[in-house]
Amino acid sequence: MLSKAQIEEAMQNAGLAVELPSPIPTHTPFTDLGLDSLDIYNVFVELEVLTGIQVPDNDVEGLQTIDSIHDYFAAKG
Amino acid sequence: MIGINSIAVYLPTESIDNVEQGAAFGETEDFIRRKIGATKLTRKAETQETSDLAVAAVEALTASSGLRADQIDALVVVTQNPDGSGLPHTAAIVQSKLGLNENVAAFDVSLGCSGFVYGLSILKGLMRETGLENGVLITADPYSKVLDPEDRVTSLLFGDAATATWLSADAAWQIGKPLLATDGSGADNLRVCGGRLEMNGRQVFNFAALRVPPQINALLQAENLDPEDIDVYCIHQGSAAIVDAVSRRFRTVKDRFILDMDETGNTVSSTVPILLSRFMDKPGVSRILISGFGVGLSWASSILTKRT
Numbered sequence A: 001m002l003s004k005a006q007i008e009e010a011m012q013n014a015g016l017a018v019e020l021p022s023p024i025p026t027h028t029p030f031t032d033l034g035l036d037s038l039d040i041y042n043v044f045v046e047l048e049v050l051t052g053i054q055v056p057d058n059d060v061e062g063l064q065t066i067d068s069i070h071d072y073f074a075a076k077g
Numbered sequence B: 001m002i003g004i005n006s007i008a009v010y011l012p013t014e015s016i017d018n019v020e021q022g023a024a025f026g027e028t029e030d031f032i033r034r035k036i037g038a039t040k041l042t043r044k045a046e047t048q049e050t051s052d053l054a055v056a057a058v059e060a061l062t063a064s065s066g067l068r069a070d071q072i073d074a075l076v077v078v079t080q081n082p083d084g085s086g087l088p089h090t091a092a093i094v095q096s097k098l099g100l101n102e103n104v105a106a107f108d109v110s111l112g113c114s115g116f117v118y119g120l121s122i123l124k125g126l127m128r129e130t131g132l133e134n135g136v137l138i139t140a141d142p143y144s145k146v147l148d149p150e151d152r153v154t155s156l157l158f159g160d161a162a163t164a165t166w167l168s169a170d171a172a173w174q175i176g177k178p179l180l181a182t183d184g185s186g187a188d189n190l191r192v193c194g195g196r197l198e199m200n201g202r203q204v205f206n207f208a209a210l211r212v213p214p215q216i217n218a219l220l221q222a223e224n225l226d227p228e229d230i231d232v233y234c235i236h237q238g239s240a241a242i243v244d245a246v247s248r249r250f251r252t253v254k255d256r257f258i259l260d261m262d263e264t265g266n267t268v269s270s271t272v273p274i275l276l277s278r279f280m281d282k283p284g285v286s287r288i289l290i291s292g293f294g295v296g297l298s299w300a301s302s303i304l305t306k307r308t
Helices: A004-012 A037-051 A066-076 B018-024 B029-036 B050-064 B090-098 B116-131 B184-189 B203-224 B242-248 B249-255 B268-279
Strands: B001-011 B014-017 B042-045 B075-078 B107-110 B135-140 B162-169 B174-175 B179-182 B190-192 B196-199 B232-235 B286-293 B297-308
Touching: A004 A037, A004 A066, A004 B135, A037 A066, A037 B203, A066 B107, B001 B050, B001 B090, B001 B116, B014 B018, B018 B029, B018 B042, B029 B050, B050 B090, B050 B135, B075 B090, B075 B116, B090 B107, B090 B135, B107 B116, B107 B249, B116 B135, B116 B162, B116 B174, B116 B179, B116 B268, B116 B286, B116 B297, B135 B268, B162 B268, B179 B203, B184 B190, B184 B203, B203 B242, B203 B297, B232 B242, B232 B249, B232 B268, B268 B286
Parallel strands: B075 B107, B075 B135, B232 B286
Antiparallel strands: B001 B162, B001 B174, B014 B042, B135 B162, B174 B297, B179 B297, B190 B196, B286 B297
């Protein structure tokens, strides 16, 4: 199962142009953290590298916080 | 051994201010510079055909190298936006416009951003098999023909350009055995539909970020090289974000991945030869890894080595 710490680490590894707070608030939408669409692509690339799970485009739209990503991967088992 | 002798580039004089265009789509200048990587997108004139871009590139090649037009005996045009509807093939039109003699093998190759790397091995193999002596590999794929100016996803990325690469025996740069790959299940992610270019930006980005680094690693391994043995990585300039996503997988040599598309944009199969024309004569550069990836989905990588 993917932990919130692993999601945060994936964000740190995603080469984001914005300075992220530490720890990253888990309920704050990525756009409020200053991430743009390409940053979010990068986060999901890191998550796929980590889990081997491809997240469909339609699902990404609803996954805009660490909490929601955590819940999504938890449901995937 | 057949290799690369010289490369010439033709860039149309017209261009679009991409910062202005980005603002119209609600994008900041910072986004255009740091994520797209191009503040200017070159555009062919309305009256220019693909073959005109190709002819201009070959004329630039003959003007800048020792190659004479009458020495050319093989002509390959990499394009998916040919003259007219692609029948006849653009290479034949280029042969005629350049006034080349009839003993020229001329044909098109339908590939996008991987086309230059594929084209090198196609032309090299043809020349080796047939004994042809002076081959010219042209890239000319003006996406402005199929861009929808209202489409934010594609309009901010692509520029027009053409390049011409002279292959001959005893050339300065040797072309290594390439790794070539295809995943047609992703074909719908970048395609022309009803005359309009459509792109699933996330899927194309994922493809580049996840499939290209393993191929580069496999090539290095096949050649028994470490990442540090490559002086310059000239990979397809899809966007600044894509170059960054690929290069991030090579932390120790990340700064050797060239990003140089500010004045042109993504010129499809021309991005790699444009980079080569700028970097292959730099002092201290003797081994270059090239990688092209995109439409198909298709990806290809090879290593060029300078003869000592």
